[in-house]
Amino acid sequence: xxxxxxxxxxxxxxxxxxxxxxxxxxxxxxxxxxxxxxxxxxxxxxxxxxxxxxxxxxxxxxxxxxxxxxxxxxxxxxxxxxxxxxxxxxxxxxxxxxxxxxxxxxxxxxxxxxxxxxxxxxxxxxxxxxxxxxxxxxxxxxxxxxxxxxxxxxxxxxxxxxxxxxxxxxxxxxxxxxxxxxxxxxxxxxxxxxxxxxxxxxxxxxxxxxxxxxxxxxxxxxxxxxxxxxxxxxxxxxxxxxxxxxxxxxxxxxxxx
Numbered sequence: 202x203x204x205x206x207x208x209x210x211x212x213x214x215x216x217x218x219x220x221x222x223x224x225x226x227x228x229x230x231x232x233x234x235x236x237x238x239x240x241x242x243x244x245x246x247x248x249x250x251x252x253x254x255x256x257x258x259x260x261x262x263x264x265x266x267x268x269x270x271x272x273x274x275x276x277x278x279x280x281x282x283x284x285x286x287x288x289x290x291x292x293x294x295x296x297x298x299x300x301x302x303x304x305x306x307x308x309x310x311x312x313x314x315x316x317x318x319x320x321x322x323x324x325x326x327x328x329x330x331x332x333x334x335x336x337x338x339x340x341x342x343x344x345x346x347x348x349x350x351x352x353x354x355x356x357x358x359x360x361x362x363x364x365x366x367x368x369x370x371x372x373x374x375x376x377x378x379x380x381x382x383x384x385x386x387x388x389x390x391x392x393x394x395x396x397x398x399x400x401x402x403x404x405x406x407x408x409x410x411x412x413x414x415x416x417x418x419x420x421x422x423x424x425x426x427x428x429x430x431x432x433x434x435x436x437x438x439x440x441x442x443x444x445x446x447x448x449x450x451x452x453x454x455x456x457x458x
Contacts (some may be wrong), residue, residue, distance in 0.1 A: 215312025222286070223320055229282050234324045237275035238331050241267070244394065245335055252395060264336045268329070269420035270393025273413055275328060276321055276357050277384035280364035281377075283317045287368030288377035310365055310451055317361045318354070325353060339424040349423040352433075355440040356416055360384065362447035369454040387413040412439035 223230055244252075245264045253263030290309075299309055329337070341349065364381050371377035388394065390407060391414035397405050408414055415432040416439065422429030 212308040212311040212315070215308045216315040217312075219286075219312045219316025220319065223316055230320055230323075233275070233279045233282060233320065234327050236278060237271050237324065237328050240274065241271050241328065241332060242335070244271070255399070256396065261336050261338075264332060265338065265425055266421070267394055268332050268337055269417040269424075270388040270391070272325055272328060272353060272420070273356065273393065273417060274385055274388045275324055276353075276360050277381065277387070279317065279321045279324065279357075280360050280367075280381040280384060283313060283361055283364040284368035284371065284377040284381050285374045287313055287365050288371045288374040291369055292373060307452065307455075310455060313365055314358070314361050317364075318357055321357045321361070322354065325357075340426050341424045345423045349420055352416065352419060352423070352436060352440070355437065355444070359440045359444035359447065362444050362451060366447045366451040366454060369451055387411060388417065392417050412436075412443065415439065 241264075244267050245260060249260040249263040249267075253259040253261070253266075256262060256266055258265075287310075290313075339346075360381075363384075367380040368377045371380055390404065391397065391411055392408065393413065397408040397414065400408055415435040418427075418432040419429055419436045421427050422432065
């Protein structure tokens with residue numbers, strides 16, 4: 202086999218390892234699925250009436266508005282679990298064992314990323330299904346649905362590589378559980394739950410230019426037909442830049458470990 206073929210085979214093996222690991226601890230997957238659903242229900246049924254009136258549509262309009270923010274928050278929350286798993290591998294000695302084997306070194310990290318992406322896409326599908334059940338009514342075409350799914354997957358890829366890098370830099374799994382937590386706040390400090398034009402000037406500036414906002418606005422535009430402008434290009438650029446930078450950071454850290 203050629204080197205690329207061997208690397209692909211090893212990556213598939215490490216992905217199976219990670220999926221079996223996820224299946225062995227279903228409580229984490231259940232938590233990653235249930236927590237965003239609970240947040241969605243709380244925001245729609247507790248705050249949705251008031252916040253929905255603020256955007257001019259009541260609770261029904263608010264479930265449409267808030268879903269992209271919850272999707273990104275769910276991905277950021279899942280990043281915590283990925284960071285913990287990576288930190289656990291780094292501190293328990295399994296990485297030293299992998300180094301003695303004839304496997305592609307990058308496949309160890311790729312397995313974590315691929316397994317986490319599968320887990321997160323499953324959670325996103327459940328979240329969207331619940332949103333439909335409580336009134337989410339998009340008007341997207343099949344092509345727009347595919348574009349939205351592609352952007353969400355690209356975001357998950359970026360945030361997962363970042364969590365892998367953070368997990369490798371953490372001295373313990375406990376420290377890794379805290380490293381990605383600031384990412385969970387970014388939908389709040391963006392257009393995730395209220396339009397940015399309702400915020401004070403300084404916070405609005407940050408909200409408008411931080412990476413999560415153009416991603417959420419693009420998802421809304423694709424699913425609901427709201428204006429996208431240049432948000433799609435900005436969102437794709439942010440996701441690609443974060444993914445590449447995080448991959449290089451993780452690879453460099455792994456090679457030095």
